[in-house]
Amino acid sequence: MTASPTSSSVPASDSEAPVRKPRLGVFKFASCDGCQLSLLDLEDELLAVAGAIDIAYFPEARTAMLPGPYDLSLVEGSISSPEQLEQVQEVRRQSRFLVTIGACATAGGIQALRNWADSAEYLRAVYARPEYIRTLETSTPIAAHVRVDFELRGCPISKEQLLEVITAFAVGRRPNVKDESVCLECKRRGTVCVVVARGMPCLGPVTHAGCGALCPAYDRGCYGCFGPRERANTGSLAGRFREGGAGEPELVRLFRGFTGYAEAFRKESEAHEPQ
Amino acid sequence: MEVEVKAEAKEDARSTVRAIDRDGLERLLGLLREEGYRTIGPTVRDGAIVYDEIESVRDLPAGWKDEQAPGRYRLVRRPDDALFGHVVGPISWKAFLFRPRETLTAAARGEGGALEFRRAPFEPERAAFIGVRSCDLAAIAVQDTVFTGGPYVEPRYAALRRAAFIVAVNCLESGALCFCASMGTGPRARRGFDLALTEIEGRFTVEAGSDAGRRLLERLGAEEARAEDAARVEEGTARCAASMAKRMDPAGLPELLLGNLDHPRWDEVAARCLACANCTMVCPTCFCSTVEETSDLTGSSAGRVRVWGSCFTEEHGKVHGGSYRPEIKDRYRQWLTHKLASWVPQFGTSGCVGCGRCIAWCPVGIDITEEVAAIRASPGPVPDVQGLPLAPVPSPLPAPRAPAASSVEEDLVPRPAAVTAAVRETPDTVTLHVRPPQGFSFRPGQFNMLSLPGVGEVPISISGWDGTAVEHTIRAVGPVTRQLAALRPGQELGMRGPYGSSWPVDEAKGCPAWVVAGGLGLAPLRPLVRELIGRPEDFPEVRLIGGSRTPGDILFVREILGWIGRRNLQTHLTVDRAGPDWRGSIGVVTQLLDDASIEGVYFVCGPEIMMRFAVRRILEAGVPPQRVYVSMERNMKCAAGFCGCCQYGPLFVCKDGPVFRYDSVAYLFERSGF
């Protein structure tokens, strides 16, 4: 998918009429706020971003809420309550280019574990008076409800990738967000493979790159927080882990994590459930 | 197999053999650092032996051995404390020569929008590689050919390579996955090093393989090795070769693999293959790369960064509209056939040096030697070797740029060029007239790389020359082409080129010249048509057959109308659909080829599916394939054969093409997945 510029971003000269700054909206559904916090975590670039684009709607950071439409909307969180079903439609109507940020928005998040559970039972487990709570049976990604123009993966997203998406949008290029395995990042940075050299289960080969291959660099296997990459051959990888001693319940948990509701991982985890 | 080292001639090794102990090795490291080399060698990190900076013999993996199996690698203790008692780990020397990330270009937009492109600052570090195994010497020689073997020379690789000092180590013990002996690349280091060590019972014999090596050996002041030590090197390496359990028979591999592209084994391996790219990352010869555009938020300063890529990624085979290698099977087959088959015509050598890394570091343990053996065990019906492009392809076409100069430095830095005119051809297509840098000349069929800083770079065919400016006809389909198509006179873009082969105009001398274009395919054919109709004495009969979606999509309408009445040109246009006032044909271009002349020379360009049907019809008419030329498109990042993305079987579309004589591509032309 391709971000497109709000206007010709190759100005011929400075003498041209000033280009209207793109308007940014940041929206939240069910989430931990970590992905939108990544925008504030761009400490070195935050004020430059605020200079180049008009941060029109961002309740976590500013009180004024400028009305839409927004040229670029960053949407965090999954859809998990009846109100959100309507809100997400309105966000879509107000957005020219809608980017979902993070595992909740792109795959339903860790809270999508409820999709395999009895949510009434979940409610009772947490709340003494479940009747006070309004929630949906499922936690689902934004794309299950509205058209999404670009998905930025991660739990949380990488702030460098977030800056890249905003910059690519402003400049009008395709964001450098590669749909390839974590292994490429791992090898480019010279990390020793934890599957081969230590026998650890690692979802890197089937997981979308973008984190910079953090977990193997910290002596642990990837737990898939960027979700499945294209052509994720999860079955072959699961077979390898089974040979390495992983039992079926462990395989279910391995694929059923922060992006467990994404299709490739969902199917793989379900394949290891007791029949 | 002999591997020629091109970047630097290394002399024959067996002049002097000296002997040193560990202190001597320590002194050797010291001398290298004294001469300004960073010393890089094997060291233990994170459960493996990796190449990293070493400051002392103490950093070497004394007493460690690597146990390897498909998809498995473990360090274990040796009974002795040998420093080089291991084989190869996950990192190869390419990490220091063809580095994982390299900034190529820095661009800035100055006052008034003027563009400036600079080669990114590059300081070739002097590095001494300690402990290079024979297989890896061969791998370095392979990459030398890829990056410096011509016609283009990659200056960054060349500089790092020139600055490197190589200390080889002979293998006396084989790893479980080693098969260098069968590939003819080891275990004895024969050439391509400055010094070669053999570790025998805590001492080292040292031989020099170059002047630099000899000088260092003199400074080291080591004693002559005893004759029996020298003999033990030969015996030890021979014993190692004999003990190598794994082997791959390189004989006839190109024919075997290219002749079995539909073998069921590809499906079997695809079911296991993760397409994770680990094999290509650890392979010491794999050289594919991709490019990342970077910029600040306003696009006023930008850069291009080359990063390791892989044919296992979707991006590698991707152009606008889809991927040429969508399935894992396509990707694995691309990798294996390139490595073991296509590599031979491309670079005169196999791409495999038998190091075994791809076997160990495949998370699911796919074994390249087993895959080859499986196909060899049950080859399909005898392949039609006739169509196989197995010898280094002697191009019937003019070589790109000056054919005599076999090595041109290509630093991939564009130059600014100003748009002089922008002509809208159709609602989504524009012809940009661009004033090229001084001294620019091109031949019909070639292309330029056009770029906008921070946005991207794309190959664009040259569609003409207006007397002062070079013309490019661009359809706005992606972010780069959209912005290129929006440029106005006076604005600048980045240009480098021209690249690639051209239409061999003179092949059609005296023959009917048929120009067959589909859609945007007319753009690279227009300069050919102009030349053909401008020389009626040479080309008495030119036929232009053009197909488009609708009359509104026909390119160069005014110019085509102006050609009416040329005595040597007949024009036939057809569209997929049209309104009532369209007087041309409706339907595909194939129908206009029914009377294809057997004496004709055919120049075909358009969408691949259209070319397939058109060529099929032409051949059905009895035209020999040697009289048909096609122009291909593939993903392209560098245009100089470095990035590997545009491979089409054994051919590089960028430097062997884009124009190919049909018989050189016939074998792949009807297939998908390449």
Next chain:
Amino acid sequence: MSPSEEPSAAKEHKEPKAPVERTYVVDYLTRVEGEGAFYLRVRGRKVEEARLAIFEPPRFFEALLRGRSFAEVPDIVARICGICPVAYQMSSVRAIENAFAMAPAAEVRRLRRLLYCGEWIESHALHVYLLHAPDFLGYESAVEMARDHREAVERGLRMKRTGNELLAVLGGRAIHPVSVRVGGFTKAPALSALWALRADLARGLEEAVETVRWAARLPMPDFRQEYLCVSLSGDEYPLEWGDAIRIGDDAEIPVEDFEKRFKERQRPYSNALQCLLDGRKPYLVGPAARLNHHASKLHPRAAALLGESGLSLPVSNPFESIRVRALELVHAFAEAIDLVDAYRPPERPYAEPAPREATGCGATEAPRGLLFHRYEIGADGLVKEAKIVPPTSQNQARIEADLRKIALDLTALPHDAATRRCEHLIRNYDPCISCATHFLRLEIDRRPDEGDEGGDDGRGGGAGGVAPGEGRP
């Protein structure tokens, strides 16, 4: 002054049904993390209702942890909050290690403390400069504030970056770090990587000192409350360690008795649970509670600044929490520097846990206050039951009590100023509704009681007519 004199940006939802009713509605509070609403009804001089309602949709962490391996818990609970993931990781590993009767090695404790310092720095710098300071200086956002106070905002951003870098070196990334495990860390940082931060930490310390002085000069609303403070208690200023919980001035209980004294209750209007002491008493957790209890354990660099901080102990003005956070910034930087200077990479950064069937409790001090976890683990190493009490649930009743008190002062203020004051008051707690915020909608429903002759202009209306989320674009 009658509230009616100040025009409101708020929406009016109903036509007045009685001439004496007025409603003031602010759609939602911003510059906090999470989604909620506040409802305040005042009749004359009587506060009839003060509710902090949290609309953040529930994510059921305690339920979804069941059946997961103990080893996955630190990663999963981190996702409760993107602002303070380390706090969740720290309390969870403490609880699980307690269940397995493991005591972390001294070097693990030091690394955890260092990691936690990174989170305190990141969280406090974020709150002080980007979320809270605009209230004191009259701006709607830090970006707007930066036009007049660029130096201050940049100082805050630099400190925040250093905190984040510290987190990234130890944990791979600032949000949801990957290296925390039961028993220690998956990998210990290289000495060189920590030393590379030394200069930034030293500058951060000086900037934190400057922050204390800057916060001391901020205009401070006059507001006093009697607080029952609750904090973790141990030998050190409480971060990642402490076996007792201090309640008020004199009582201490073991951490495992937390649930005997502190009970959560559910309110019909909120998706978060409220926690009260002995089932009825609101109490305070967080920076002011920590300082009031443990000022003597402050790092000397921070203790030396008490006199300049504008604070006098005990802190009883919640608006002064910004000054306490500034002081804690100094503490966190100073301690981080000491820990970095003393750091030697451990031989192995973790101990291998031996799972067993057991229940364990653990509490640590999140930037916002005490964070209690309890896990019941089965013999198979899977979680049978989980209990998590975040600081914002504990402060929720406290916030409501503060609002009850400030409500009486609000009638003297123009409507906009009154609502801003309420929002400001809530932000004093740095509420994290993702842990317990996002969409904190403030509704003030003021109805004069019978005796109140306060003018009515016919505006106003019933309260609570705004559905959560309404007012979003």
